[in-house]
Amino acid sequence: MSDQNLTEWRKLALTLEGEVNKVIVGQEGPIKLITTSIFARGHVLLEGDVGVGKTTLLKAFARSIGGGYERIEGTIDLMPNDLIYHTYLGEDGKPHVSNGPILKSGEDLSIFFFNEINRARPQVHSLLLRIMAEKTLSAFNNEFKFPHLIVFADRNQVEKEETFEIPSAARDRFMMEIPIAIPQIDKLMTSLVFDTKFHDADKLIEEAKEKVFKFDKLNEVSKNIQENVNATDALKTYSLNLWKATKNPGLYDIKISGIDVNRLIISGASPRGISMMMKCARVNAWMDNRTSVLPEDIHAVFHETIAHRLVFNPVYELRRTEIAKELTQEIIKKVSAP
Numbered sequence: 001m002s003d004q005n006l007t008e009w010r011k012l013a014l015t016l017e018g019e020v021n022k023v024i025v026g027q028e029g030p031i032k033l034i035t036t037s038i039f040a041r042g043h044v045l046l047e048g049d050v051g052v053g054k055t056t057l058l059k060a061f062a063r064s065i066g067g068g069y070e071r072i073e074g075t076i077d078l079m080p081n082d083l084i085y086h087t088y089l090g091e092d093g094k095p096h097v098s099n100g101p102i103l104k105s106g107e108d109l110s111i112f113f114f115n116e117i118n119r120a121r122p123q124v125h126s127l128l129l130r131i132m133a134e135k136t137l138s139a140f141n142n143e144f145k146f147p148h149l150i151v152f153a154d155r156n157q158v159e160k161e162e163t164f165e166i167p168s169a170a171r172d173r174f175m176m177e178i179p180i181a182i183p184q185i186d187k188l189m190t191s192l193v194f195d196t197k198f199h200d201a202d203k204l205i206e207e208a209k210e211k212v213f214k215f216d217k218l219n220e221v222s223k224n225i226q227e228n229v230n231a232t233d234a235l236k237t238y239s240l241n242l243w244k245a246t247k248n249p250g251l252y253d254i255k256i257s258g259i260d261v262n263r264l265i266i267s268g269a270s271p272r273g274i275s276m277m278m279k280c281a282r283v284n285a286w287m288d289n290r291t292s293v294l295p296e297d298i299h300a301v302f303h304e305t306i307a308h309r310l311v312f313n314p315v316y317e318l319r320r321t322e323i324a325k326e327l328t329q330e331i332i333k334k335v336s337a338p
Helices: 003-023 028-040 054-065 122-134 186-194 201-205 215-228 233-247 271-287 295-309 314-334
Strands: 044-047 068-073 085-089 095-099 109-115 136-139 142-145 150-154 176-179 265-267
Touching: 003 028, 003 054, 003 215, 003 271, 028 054, 028 176, 028 215, 028 271, 028 295, 054 068, 054 109, 054 201, 122 136, 122 150, 176 295, 215 271, 233 265, 233 271, 233 295, 233 314, 271 295, 295 314
Parallel strands: 044 150, 044 176, 068 109, 109 150
Antiparallel strands: 085 095, 136 142
């Protein structure tokens, strides 16, 4: 793919951002990060309270990307097979089988949203994670492929009864965890409450332009971004030092108020995590019309690609969100950039 083609795709990526920002107000940061994940071809955890617009956000992306959009709700009685098929009695009184959400769109499935994933049993997580990793599924004596699939999942952060927290090894399969928060700007909050256009989500989504680009070209574009956006040796050394700091922050004189940093970390970022961080940094550089990664590209994605992979001492787990945010900020401050 030529530089000219990558330039044209960059324009389309920025158009995608703009189309979704027309629908979802006050979420410019998360929308750019999701756009980055789409071009880096990585799965995403969404963090946020109920009713902040995560479903509307993903539907708007699906409309502009094209391809199939499917969704499932996590429940305590959900079983792995519920992702693949469901049975029902037909008008003829006989049992029938129809495709479940994973199979419904076939190879054209581009976005799969698992709402409240921590309400589902670990067996369901296991199947989903296998599909995420392999992009294939064996069922009905056939192998189904999902070459264009990105999985988005969110967790119920409030209710803890009948939930199954995603283990660290499973969280590591997600490229990013992106917070979706209510915009704290009075004008925007007032619009969300009183502007009636925000009250009909389906009609609102129609404001986004359909099929801004072909979803089945994204894998090729992503590959070319990774091959054509470079990193200097100094940038590689910087990335290595950031990685070391996630494992042993005390070595870099990182301090967090009220926290013993020497006891905080059980496990730092994984090799997969640092690799995904660099994939996202390259996409960020490309979207900013550069052919070389700068420290600021890493900073733009560092927290979202790294924080959810860190394993803390159980003493600190209840304050994970707050501590992880401060830790990643301190790492960026204390580790010298080239």
